[in-house]
Amino acid sequence: MGQYKTWAIVIKTLDYGESDRIVAFYTSDFGKVKGIAKGAKRSKRRFSNALELFTLSRLIFFDKKESGLARIEGCDIVNTFPAIREDIRKIAFGCYLVELVDEMTPEREANPDLFDMFKAFLSLLSDDEAEAQILRIFEIRLLSLLGYRPGLDRCLHCNGILEHGEPAHFSAQQGGLLCQRCSQGYYDLSVISPGTAKILQAAVEMDLSKIHRLKFSKQALWESETILSKFIQYHINKELKSKKFLKDLGM
């Protein structure tokens, strides 16, 4: 019980009743935190843009039980990422990132590395072109930081190293690759070429500052979109709303 201060990014926001707002943040010290901002709807001045999607701030909140809904006391805005808000593609990308974080992370489970990665991707999206590969790199890194990194160099069953040129099969249920021989009898498989497996591994391991050097081929983009979507859907058990928004924009 007490008052806390932490770095926070707004991942969901909705009006509540006559004058309040309920906001979900992803924070550096507490993971996902949901809170109520009393009077935020009525008085725009108090919170300004601090409760809009994507905004990075120093959040001050009060908590009675360290669970449930916190009381949002204040937010000192650090960055609202205005460039994201000015471009429809970037908005769609940003909505996907925040929804993915919201759906994939449990409440009140700190993961500072995930917070840093999330913040870095919002900066990347703000500063660079909105290219589909950003989404794929974010997905595979998020999965890895949450402990779901798919095995992409060996067959999950026989542990055989996948030979160059041999296509493998990705199983969302098994969380990794199966070689041609071991893939018999599975029905949820997607084909993945060695090039795609390789670039996805690089996307996890590469330093974030060098990530713009990666260039996904059309095939790698298409294959990774298929397998990562299936894998994410397997974990959250539904399709993300923002995914439809991306599809409507042809992405």
Ligand SMILES: [Zn+2]
């Ligand atoms: Zn095998």
